[in-house]
Structures are given as structure tokens and as C-alpha cells.
Amino acid sequence: MIKSWMVIGGIAFLVAIASNLLLNPNDIRWFNRLTRPGWLTFETAIPLIWTIVFIGGAWSAILVWEAEPRTPQTWGLMGFYLLLELVILAYTPVMCKMKSLRVGTILGGTGFILGIMLMISVWPISQTAALLLLPFVLWSPIGTYTTWVMIPLNPADA
Template sequence: MLSSGVIIGVITFLIAFGSFFITPRDVKWFAHLSRPQWLVFEPLIPFIWTAIFICGAISANIVWKQNPGSVVTWLLMGLYLFVEVITIAYIPLMLRLRSLKVGETLGLIGLISAIVLALAVLPISLLATVLLIPYLVWSPIGTLTTDELKQLNPEDA
């Protein structure tokens, strides 16, 4: 039987793979947007999100191991899943719809959901909650960056 860590890791990877559903035409639109001068870390973003998703998967595994199979644990797994799906949907949906507003909205939904998740996980495991902090710190940076892109590219908002 597969361990919970392997199952959670595979699910995390498969959902993250969904970010590849973008076309060169979509990327071309995004590449032509004006960017803020301070956005020098853009090439690091995929690596940052990879680390954040690894932390989230470890957090989910810790929560699962506390009370495997309980209704509360399954609900929390659903919330972990929702946060990841919303986060992964950000790029393909924003690019496909050519709408920075869509990206900003998804970023805010992800952040609010992650806050709810962190608060729900806190009584179960402090370590699992701490592992969600990278998401809670980085997600607002992405959302604020998208807002800045909207201001610099009002025709693409």
C-alpha cells in the first residue's frame, strides 16, 4: 500500500502539471506586458512556487497522519486541494482569458482560502501551519505584482 506522503505528493505533482496548459500565443501576450522595474525575481518564480507546493504537501501529510480518514481530515484535504487548484489555475486562466483581473481575483481567492486553511490546521499541528507560511507570504506578493501589472497595462486589465 502506498504511504499518504506518496499519494499526497503525486496528487500535488499532477495538479501542478496543469500549469502547462498554456499556448505559445498566451505566453506571447504576457511577455509583451510592461513590468514594474522592481520585478527582477521573475525567473525565480517557478522555483519559489515549487518550494511552496512542497511545503504544502508536507503540511497536508502531517495533518493526514494526525487523524487519517476522519471527516475533518478529509475536509481539510479538500481545502488543501482547492488552494492548489486555484493557485495553479492562475496562470493558464489569466493567459487564456488575457485578463490580469482574473489573475488578481484568483490570487485573492487563493490567499483567503490559505488563511482559512492555516487557521483550521493550527489546532491540529503547529508544524503543518508553519509550512503554510511560505504560501501566506508569497501569495500576496504575486497578487500585488498582478495589481501592479494591471496599473502598467490598463488595456489588459
């Protein structure tokens, strides 16, 4: 029997891989040449931060599914988790394709709002599941703010 963690983790992983396929070397070069704020000294930790965020999100979804499997409400929440992941993962490829830090800021802000909404939505089902979304809810405004601060540093790429 396939376990829920296998399905949820597998879908999260496949969506993440698919979003990376949208990037090409020109997109990555554009992003890497952008000027960053001087206080951004933790950029090498960002992949680890996102790993923690995505593990927390998947684990949260698993707990919600396990609490109330196959109910219409739970299916709706699974769709909400997927929507949040899609918005989060759209940040880099969409911003790089459009070469627009404003687009990145809007996507980051949208993800933050969706993250808060999801956290509130799952709280009555599982407080642990809601708290597992906390790394995203705390990190998202930092990433969004960083992107916003980069706009005046890169006016041609706003």
C-alpha cells in the first residue's frame, strides 16, 4: 500500500523538479548578475532554508491528510498546499523569464499571504501542521523584502 507521505512527498518533489526545468542558463546568469544589498550575508544558507521550508510544508500536509483523510475539506486543503507550492516555486522562473524584480516581489508577497491563510486554515485540524508552516511564514517576508530592496539597486531590472 502506498503511504500518504510517499504521495505528498513525491508530488512536492516532482513539482519542484518541474519548476527548475523552466530555467535556462540565461535566466540564471541574469539572476546572478543582480546587485544584492550589502547586508545579504546569508545567501549561501538560502538553499538550506528552503529545504527546511519545503520539508515543513510537506510534513504539514501529511499531518492534515492523516487527521482527516479523503474528506472534501482535506482535498481542498491539499489543493491549497499545491497552490502555495506552485506560487513559491514560480518566484524564480517567472521573475527570471520576465527579468523583473517587481514580479518577484509580488510573487513573494502573494506566497506569504497564501501561507498565512493556509496556516490559519489548518490550525483547527492540527496545530502541529499549522506550526510546521511557520518556517515559510517567517522566511517569506525576508525573501520578499530582499527582492524589494534589490529593485533600486538594479533599476534596469525592476
